[in-house]
Amino acid sequence: MVWLPRCGLLALLAVALAGLALLGSPPAPSSSQTAWRRARQAAWAEEPAATASPVAAKAPDGRAPRDPAAWGSDHVDGEVPEFVEAGECLFCHRNDVGPTWSQTDRHSQTIRDKAVDSPPIEALAKDPALKPFADEATLVMGDRRQTRFLKRGERYGHLDLLSVGAGPSRGTRYRLNHTENPHWDAKTFGAQCAGCHTTGVDPETMSFSTVPIDCFACHGDSPLEHANDAKLMLLAKERHDPPEVVTSICASCHVRFGKSKTTERPYPTNFVPGDNLFRDFEVDWSRADDPHLNPADAHVLENVRDVALYGGQQTCLSCHEVHKRTTLAHRKLPETRYCRHCHEPGKPLTEHKSYEVHSERCQY
Numbered sequence: 001m002v003w004l005p006r007c008g009l010l011a012l013l014a015v016a017l018a019g020l021a022l023l024g025s026p027p028a029p030s031s032s033q034t035a036w037r038r039a040r041q042a043a044w045a046e047e048p049a050a051t052a053s054p055v056a057a058k059a060p061d062g063r064a065p066r067d068p069a070a071w072g073s074d075h076v077d078g079e080v081p082e083f084v085e086a087g088e089c090l091f092c093h094r095n096d097v098g099p100t101w102s103q104t105d106r107h108s109q110t111i112r113d114k115a116v117d118s119p120p121i122e123a124l125a126k127d128p129a130l131k132p133f134a135d136e137a138t139l140v141m142g143d144r145r146q147t148r149f150l151k152r153g154e155r156y157g158h159l160d161l162l163s164v165g166a167g168p169s170r171g172t173r174y175r176l177n178h179t180e181n182p183h184w185d186a187k188t189f190g191a192q193c194a195g196c197h198t199t200g201v202d203p204e205t206m207s208f209s210t211v212p213i214d215c216f217a218c219h220g221d222s223p224l225e226h227a228n229d230a231k232l233m234l235l236a237k238e239r240h241d242p243p244e245v246v247t248s249i250c251a252s253c254h255v256r257f258g259k260s261k262t263t264e265r266p267y268p269t270n271f272v273p274g275d276n277l278f279r280d281f282e283v284d285w286s287r288a289d290d291p292h293l294n295p296a297d298a299h300v301l302e303n304v305r306d307v308a309l310y311g312g313q314q315t316c317l318s319c320h321e322v323h324k325r326t327t328l329a330h331r332k333l334p335e336t337r338y339c340r341h342c343h344e345p346g347k348p349l350t351e352h353k354s355y356e357v358h359s360e361r362c363q364y
């Protein structure tokens with residue numbers, strides 16, 4: 001009966017290893033979730049505050065920062081997974097997510113086929129010197145503040161970016177900007193934009209897997225077996241993914257003040273949802289205290305910092321419902337200092353600030 005105790009030991013070892021594996025990998029979508037969380041919180045509790053963040057600033061309420069890179073794993077040295085693409089997901093999810101995804105979701109629209117009659121393309125085509133570029137452009141990117149023009153590059157998974165942009169002027173009219181020396185630029189999009197406006201960028205070639213933003217960018221490389229057990233799918237309601245995991249996902253594109261330590265590019269290196277973004281993505285947190293930063297970027301950066309450095313529990317999803325494209329939930333939250341980004345302190349919440357957004361990162 002020698003094998004019995006040994007078997008027990010092995011079992012113990014297996015449990016311990018499983019625990020370690022959980023710490024080092026994306027959170028397991030099951031009851032081990034809570035174990036993962038506990039272990040992770042314990043690890044943080046032991047973290048001395050002094051070794052914590054690159055900016056060892058205390059939160060306004062005196063909380064000491066912790067090391068945002070302390071938990072989880074990343075895919076910086078790995079390959080881009082061969083993920084299931086939106087078309088396949090929507091085959092089953094055409095009724096719940098399909099309608100908003102294809103029509104109103106900005107994520108699915110950030111890069112799209114050009115419509116010849118769209119005001120930005122019309123503005124470009126009206127200028128005789130720029131007409132050839134309007135004909136060559138096949139795609140556009142952007143929204144109500146700035147539109148950019150693109151065409152497929154020579155290599156697969158690359159796009160050329162036109163140096164000229166278009167922003168709204170009066171009514172539905174668009175005004176062109178940067179019209180001097182118009183040219184197609186084959187380098188900028190891959191090196192500076194692709195990581196946040198397309199999906200699955202290969203760190204070596206800077207080519208993307210799909211254009212524009214695919215389900216993978218938020219739901220990760222989740223298995224199709226989730227159809228029988230929704231908990232296997234990242235961001236499924238039943239999972240209650242920890243705030244750090246959720247924040248890593250949204251921050252992987254919405255923090256426009258960071259760079260990858262590995263590539264020095266302004267977007268993450270092979271981030272796979274479930275990863276800890278902050279192991280490789282270095283953020284200039286001080287920008288969150290910049291009183292001149294526009295409310296769009298400021299409310300994002302402060303929220304990300306609050307979760308990543310101070311263990312805050314409120315995430316983007318406390319206010320945003322991505323597929324319904326609403327922020328109605330935010331109205332029910334208690335008023336805090338944070339609300340000042342968009343509501344004037346002392347004034348009723350029925351009023352909110354109007355603001356302009358400019359971004360060095362996005363060239364508008």
Ligand code: HEC
Nearest residue numbers: 142143144145146192193196253254255256266267296362
């Ligand atoms: C770190 C991720 C990131 C990088 C890198 C990035 N963008 Fe963006 N971009 C965003 C996000 C997030 C938004 C939406 C911001 C918002 O609306 O508050 C955006 C918005 C835009 C818009 C729409 C503006 C509007 O509202 O009309 C344009 C155009 C744009 N980016 C162009 C670019 C170009 C060109 C590059 C490369 C030179 C680039 N972006 C690089 C994340 C990024």
Ligand code: HEC
Nearest residue numbers: 086089090093096097101107214215217218235237322323
């Ligand atoms: C920008 C991030 C993002 C992208 C891209 C995205 N999702 Fe989601 N999705 C979410 C979040 C966040 C939730 C969870 C909502 C919640 O908990 O309130 C969610 C929830 C869902 C749900 C649950 C039902 C619901 O409406 O809440 C389904 C189904 C789903 N997503 C499918 C998809 C499919 C299919 C795609 C691609 C076509 C996709 N998602 C792309 C962020 C995203």
Ligand code: HEC
Nearest residue numbers: 084088089092215219226227228230233234235236237238
């Ligand atoms: C073969 C059909 C099928 C395919 C393909 C499929 N799903 Fe699902 N999905 C389901 C079913 C069934 C459920 C379970 C619904 C439930 O339990 O309410 C589900 C659940 C989900 C949920 C959780 C819903 C919730 O209530 O929170 C998300 C998120 C999701 N799927 C996203 C995706 C994404 C992203 C893809 C593509 C990578 C995808 N699905 C592909 C069938 C599919």
Ligand code: HEC
Nearest residue numbers: 106110142143196197213217218249250252253316320325
């Ligand atoms: C792969 C990059 C990427 C990821 C991941 C991502 N976003 Fe976005 N998001 C963008 C870009 C780019 C835009 C602007 C698109 C445009 O208007 O051209 C955007 C737009 C938005 C908008 C404005 C939409 C509107 O209706 O005007 C919201 C809100 C938003 N994202 C929330 C989220 C949340 C919450 C998450 C995490 C669950 C998330 N995003 C994850 C890139 C991303």
Ligand code: HEC
Nearest residue numbers: 250254296299300303304314315316318319320327330357
């Ligand atoms: C306390 C609630 C709250 C939190 C937390 C929050 N948001 Fe917002 N966000 C809002 C509201 C409200 C708006 C304005 C919506 C509108 O204009 O109708 C907004 C606007 C935005 C916009 C559009 C800004 C613009 O003008 O271009 C983006 C993008 C966005 N949020 C992303 C995020 C991301 C990503 C996170 C998490 C890192 C986040 N938000 C956290 C409430 C919140």
Ligand code: HEC
Nearest residue numbers: 299327328330331333334335336338339341342349350352
């Ligand atoms: C990113 C900008 C943004 C942030 C941050 C933000 N709000 Fe708002 N808020 C808005 C906008 C835009 C509206 C009007 C559209 C709407 O109701 O969603 C609004 C509307 C509201 C309303 C509805 C008022 C009415 O008309 O009845 C309430 C209540 C509210 N906000 C509370 C809050 C609280 C509490 C916070 C902080 C936790 C907060 N907001 C943070 C932008 C923001």
